[in-house]
Amino acid sequence: SQQGEEDPQALSIQEGENATMNCSYKTSINNLQWYRQNSGRGLVHLILIRSNEREKHSGRLRVTLDTSKKSSSLLITASRAADTASYFCATDARTGANNLFFGTGTRLTVIP
Amino acid sequence: NAGVTQTPKFQVLKTGQSMTLQCAQDMNHEYMSWYRQDPGMGLRLIHYSVGAGITDQGEVPNGYNVSRSTTEDFPLRLLSAAPSQTSVYFCASRRGGATFNSNQPQHFGDGTRLSIL
Numbered sequence: 718s719q720q721g722e723e724d725p726q727a728l729s730i731q732e733g734e735n736a737t738m739n740c741s742y743k744t745s746i747n748n749l750q751w752y753r754q755n756s757g758r759g760l761v762h763l764i765l766i767r768s769n770e771r772e773k774h775s776g777r778l779r780v781t782l783d784t785s786k787k788s789s790s791l792l793i794t795a796s797r798a799a800d801t802a803s804y805f806c807a808t809d810a811r812t813g814a815n816n817l818f819f820g821t822g823t824r825l826t827v828i829p
Numbered sequence: 830n831a832g833v834t835q836t837p838k839f840q841v842l843k844t845g846q847s848m849t850l851q852c853a854q855d856m857n858h859e860y861m862s863w864y865r866q867d868p869g870m871g872l873r874l875i876h877y878s879v880g881a882g883i884t885d886q887g888e889v890p891n892g893y894n895v896s897r898s899t900t901e902d903f904p905l906r907l908l909s910a911a912p913s914q915t916s917v918y919f920c921a922s923r924r925g926g927a928t929f930n931s932n933q934p935q936h937f938g939d940g941t942r943l944s945i946l
Contacts, residue, residue: 747932816887819872
């Protein structure tokens with residue numbers, strides 16, 4: 718399977734703290750994406766980082782990518798209760814139709 | 830724009846029954862896909878399509894059929910439902926077809942929660 722893995726599986730923090738989630742994957746990629754899923758809803762795209770980039774920022778999100786270690790991290794700064802959700806990394810297959818393969822997710826709970 | 834619309838939102842079936850999960854997008858996206866989401870397994874790709882008239886298998890295609898007669902619609906058919914197909918099913922779409930780089934985000938519907946007894 719090309720599926721990645723997120724670590725930790727679950728994370729609970731206080732509002733205002735930073736949250737860091739990690740993703741490891743198995744094959745060479747064109748890019749890596751992070752998605753968010755609120756309970757009972759579909760996934761929403763957060764940020765994309767290309768294989769030739771090492772770091773990318775979007776608002777309170779910071780993503781890093783280390784292709785030599787096949788790993789990525791998502792940092793959410795100054796977390797809010799509304800950030801409570803599951804977060805998934807997704808990598809493309811780099812072949813054919815460039816399908817996305819998703820990790821198992823990190824469940825983030827931000828306590829007000 | 831409605832984005833990606835999935836119907837029904839919930840469904841209960843008996844083993845052996847067949848049904849079709851509907852997916853429609855209004856963004857003129859070439860690429861569409863179906864995933865199933867199971868606890869602890871993340872999302873797994875069932876089938877995908879890079880354009881009207883073209884479909885292909887993903888990681889877990891057994892027991893499912895798809896067709897893509899129009900750009901907008903990508904229905905998923907369960908031929909003979911089994912308890913192992915109890916899951917949440919998500920349809921997604923993105924710009925670009927077979928030769929388009931995957932640097933486009935996927936847009937997801939809100940899912941169909943399917944229980945098979």
